Amino acid sequence: MKYSSLHLILSLAIASVLLWGCATIMHGTSQKIGISSSPTGAKVSVDNIAYGNTPLFADLKRGDDHIVTIELEGFQKVQLTVTKSASGWVWGNIIFGGIIGLAVDAITGGLYDLSPEQLNAELKKQSIGATIKKDGIYLVTVLHPEPSWKKISVLKSEN
Amino acid sequence: MIRSLILYFLVLTSLLFLCSCGVAVSLSPGTIPRTPKPSDYAIKVYQKTDTIQGKYTTIGLIGAGDSGFTLSCSYETVLNKTIEKAREIGADAIQIVKVDSPNIISSCYEIKALAIAFE
Numbered sequence: 001m002k003y004s005s006l007h008l009i010l011s012l013a014i015a016s017v018l019l020w021g022c023a024t025i026m027h028g029t030s031q032k033i034g035i036s037s038s039p040t041g042a043k044v045s046v047d048n049i050a051y052g053n054t055p056l057f058a059d060l061k062r063g064d065d066h067i068v069t070i071e072l073e074g075f076q077k078v079q080l081t082v083t084k085s086a087s088g089w090v091w092g093n094i095i096f097g098g099i100i101g102l103a104v105d106a107i108t109g110g111l112y113d114l115s116p117e118q119l120n121a122e123l124k125k126q127s128i129g130a131t132i133k134k135d136g137i138y139l140v141t142v143l144h145p146e147p148s149w150k151k152i153s154v155l156k157s158e159n
Numbered sequence: 160m161i162r163s164l165i166l167y168f169l170v171l172t173s174l175l176f177l178c179s180c181g182v183a184v185s186l187s188p189g190t191i192p193r194t195p196k197p198s199d200y201a202i203k204v205y206q207k208t209d210t211i212q213g214k215y216t217t218i219g220l221i222g223a224g225d226s227g228f229t230l231s232c233s234y235e236t237v238l239n240k241t242i243e244k245a246r247e248i249g250a251d252a253i254q255i256v257k258v259d260s261p262n263i264i265s266s267c268y269e270i271k272a273l274a275i276a277f278e
Contacts, residue, residue, distance in 0.1 A: 047189030065187045065220045065271055079217055081256050083271045086264045 027089065031114045032057045033082055035068060037121040042072035054121075062087075063109020068119055075123035082119070084112035182240040182267070183226035186248070190219030193249025193276055202242045203252035205275075211254065214278045218250055224259070224269030232267035234258075241272050250274035 035044050036055040044051045044058070046068050051058055060066050066082040089110070092101075105111035126142050139155075196202070205211055223241045225232060245253045252275040259269035 047187055048191065049189060061188075065185065065222045067187055067189070067217060067220050067273070079273075081220055081271065081273070083220075083222070083257050085259065085269075 027087070027110065029062055029108045029110050030059050031062050031117075033060055033068075033114060033116075034118040035070070035121075036119070037070050037072070037078075037123055039072065039075075039123065042070045042075070042121070042123060045069045045071075060114055061109055062112045062114055063107075066114070070119075070121045070123070072123055074126055076126055078121040078123060080119050080121065082114050082116070084109075084114055087111060087113040182223050182232055182237055184240050184244045185222040186244070187220035187222075190248060190274070192247075193218065195249055196246040196251075198246065200246055202245050202250065204238070204242070205252060205254040207254070207256055209254065211252070211275065215252075215275050216278060217273050218276050219248060219274045220256075221245060221248075221253065221272050221274055222269070223272075225265040225267035234268045234270075237268045237270050241270050245272070245274050248274055249276065251277045 034055070034057055035051075040054050042054045044054055044056060046058055046060065047064075047066055048069075054070065058068075060082060062084060065084055068080045068082060070078045070080070087110070089105070102111070221241050221244045223237045223244065241253060253272040254275060255270060255272045257269075257271040259265075261267060
């Protein structure tokens, strides 16, 4: 009797040691996120660090939230977020009593899944309208004027 | 064996004591903090669908939610922690991009918000 109790305790101890950091072991501390844009070839930066041009796969740390910026000349800049949430592997630690494993997963980031797994940006052209006035002046409307542009005049309504 | 169990229990108890009971607040890597705002500075709160008027820069992404042993984490508490962090990093406004309601894993609300600085 005494032997079997000891055996059970030993087995449980070994199991909890083996399951420490269940999620970290199962899916690692980083996750691949696909980033694409239409049109392609846009510059991608993640958390203010240049990453490459679309389409690409970014290997992002599971333990952090991330800001993905997609830029292409002549198009509006797009900013997307990739956020972390608890991974299903967390149950591996909870069920088998691996509280330490849970802490290990939380520290390494293995506890989390990043979502969405795929980002796709539909880039919109900066110019949103162009019309020709009677006197031959082109009127182009842009959403985000370039900082280098200078104000030279103010258009007044004809009404 | 009993010694190992006692050790396991002690480590577990220490972990529980070491873990904060408050809301956990995190910042995305690459956040560029600015001069902190005073504690009474009114931070504007935009929802996901709101259009932000004027020129602005996103300085980071704030995450606030369960620290593991959080006792008070209503939506208001978590939002206030997010606003507090925004002031700390010198933001003028936040735009909430994600809200997670309490679920089977956590009894806390979780908010993700972009920290915005107007130019």
